Amino acid sequence: MLLPETLKVHDVSKFEFHYIYFLPWKNQMVDAIEKSGGKVTCFSAKNNLSLLFQFAKVNAYCKEHKIQIIHAHLPWAGVLARIVGRISGIKVLYTEHNNFDKYHFLTRLLSKLTYQWQTKVLAVSEDAKVALEKHNLFHDIVYVPNGVNTSFFSKKKKFEKLEHVEQFVANDKVIGTVAVFRKQKRLDIFIEVAHLAQQKKLPFKFLMVGDGPEMEMIKGLTAQYQLQNVLLAGLQESPVDFMCYMDIFLITSDFEGLPVALLEAMSMEIVPFCTEVGGIPNVVKNTQNGVLLTSQEPEDILFALVQKSINESANFETMKKNARATVENHYSIQRMVNQLESIYTEVLNHG
Known part of the structure; x- marks a missing residue:
């Protein structure tokens, strides 16, 4: 937007x-x-x-x-x-x-x-x-x-309550993405991470907002793995209503510029976990305001999610605040x- x-x-x-x-x-x-x-x-x-x-x-x-x-x-x-x-x-x-x-x-x-x-x-x-x-x-x-408009993209702002999302989320940590579903986004990796998380019965839910050429592939994998921890929200006129439920913004892309959705997420104190590509390392400083992923292997990504968001929960809360401060000060x-x-x-x- x-x-x-x-x-x-x-x-x-x-x-x-x-x-x-x-x-x-x-x-x-x-x-x-x-x-x-x-x-x-x-x-x-x-x-x-x-x-x-x-x-x-x-x-x-x-x-x-x-x-x-x-x-x-x-x-x-x-x-x-x-x-x-x-x-x-x-x-x-x-x-x-x-x-x-x-x-x-x-x-x-x-x-x-x-x-x-x-x-x-x-x-x-x-x-x-x-x-x-x-x-x-x-x-x-x-x-x-x-x-981004940091006044609008803020956890303090009241957004529309989405009953079906609240029921899906329950008390789990929500890992989300907002994107055009193109091949470069490597959303197959996103789904593989969700699959591993379900197998290991980890307290994660995966929320995907958007649409694009890769949607049929995503739907196919979701059905194949019988994933109960993935919600495909589709293309939304107001993605921010869904973003307010997210704790983590996961980018698994092969390449990027400087994603607006990343800045919007950080402004909302959603901690980014991103592949180290394009302009992302200019914004995300590892373990300070987010996590830079050095591997695209689903096992490695899931390990980072558990380690940085659950095992190091105090620093995770700090990264939330730092993520917003980064956008307020520079973007x-x-x-x-x-x-x-x-x-x-x-x-x-x-x-």
Whole structure:
């Protein structure tokens, strides 16, 4: 929910925000953006490749609404934005969320062919920035880490009570994740950890919020193992209602940028247990505000969960407080918005 949360903080007396998306089923944020004052349009595409053929509609929209900056997120939208910018002369900013080397060959190729057709690149993690610099793709790359609304993402705030989740959780520790269920997330490992925990009769419950291409695999493993300790909540308009039940936020990914969901969880005093990838080690300091996992083996992950959350319970409580303090001090949404607006102003004034 980063876009609507950011919009609430932006100075709308200086900037007017329009949002274009292309995959119609990814409309979970539309209502929230519109309620915050944003203008949302969908130019429907079936997949990433067909998305590129929407450039004429996007170009016409930008002309009609006198758009001065296009700020694109995600690789294929970035390629489209750069094509429109090339045609129209509109300045283009692109936020790189992941390590460039991890993308599909075709995604990298199209990105390389168009990367010079933009004004500035924003990298959400040092890992993403270094990967771009290694390829010498662009001359002006700025580190702009994600931020979250710490006032909203707080254990002190009252969220909707979910009876079915409360019954599922009982008195156990809840290990959760909020994600798009893609292959890179390695949610098969998440399920294997849950399977081991059930076999060992450990006091853990596993709460998964989201959907995506890997959902059928997850459902298959859950049924195969007859898991009673896993709740698949599906895609939710308000994931925070589920996050407030979590004690641990488990990331088992092969690669990441700087996950917004991780920062949101930490802001809610949910202790992160994460693979040591992407921008995560910049945020999570081992045993101080979370746990960095040096192995993706389910047995090793489960051992760390038991050791750090049960056997070292006093430090676990300390890590909760430190996790929130980290986000408050370094990853607030106000800091991010200030940096973004400074960049927008610079680009408009100087190009």
